[in-house]
Amino acid sequence: MRILFVCLGNICRSPAAEAVFEKLVCDAGLENRIEIDSAGTGGWHIGEQADPRMRSAARELGFKITSRGRQVTNTDFQNFDLIIAMDSSNFNNLLPLQTEDDRAKLIQFRELMTTQHIEGVPDPYYGGPEGFKEVLNILQEGCKELLNRVSSSL
Numbered sequence: 001m002r003i004l005f006v007c008l009g010n011i012c013r014s015p016a017a018e019a020v021f022e023k024l025v026c027d028a029g030l031e032n033r034i035e036i037d038s039a040g041t042g043g044w045h046i047g048e049q050a051d052p053r054m055r056s057a058a059r060e061l062g063f064k065i066t067s068r069g070r071q072v073t074n075t076d077f078q079n080f081d082l083i084i085a086m087d088s089s090n091f092n093n094l095l096p097l098q099t100e101d102d103r104a105k106l107i108q109f110r111e112l113m114t115t116q117h118i119e120g121v122p123d124p125y126y127g128g129p130e131g132f133k134e135v136l137n138i139l140q141e142g143c144k145e146l147l148n149r150v151s152s153s154l
């Protein structure tokens with residue numbers, strides 16, 4: 001099972017989602033069954049480390065973000081089983097890349113939220129430190145549900 005998280009820049013939300021989900025998957029002993037990656041719809045931060053504000057907020061909660069920025073491609077739709085857009089804008093930007101015979105199912109992260117109902121994972125890039133914590137809080141809830149759903153289909 002291969003899962004790709006997608007946001008705009010691939011330096012805040014999706015690399016954090018990748019790290020949060022990776023930890024849940026490892027803790028469940030499923031790291032050989034589930035592959036995880038992240039990408040951005042935009043190409044401004046290709047090759048860069050994640051935003052230092054997101055890396056430090058994640059580190060405080062025990063999550064290690066190691067990925068480097070990359071831009072999503074249409075081959076991602078052939079190579080992944082599930083592509084998870086962080087918000088509706090990311091989702092709308094991904095739709096045109098998808099073709100009929102692609103393997104990947106495309107969803108929005110908000111579909112994974114069970115208690116907190118959200119429009120999308122809010123972009124923390126232009127805001128203060130609280131925004132990064134809020135993103136991590138949302139990601140932890142949704143990623144737990146994701147693991148529930150994915151592990152029942154393995």
Ligand code: 4NP
Pocket residue numbers: 007008009010011012013014040044123124125
């Ligand atoms: P992300 O946040 O989509 O969560 O990685 C952003 C990062 C960078 C930019 C926008 C959003 N940017 O415009 O460079």
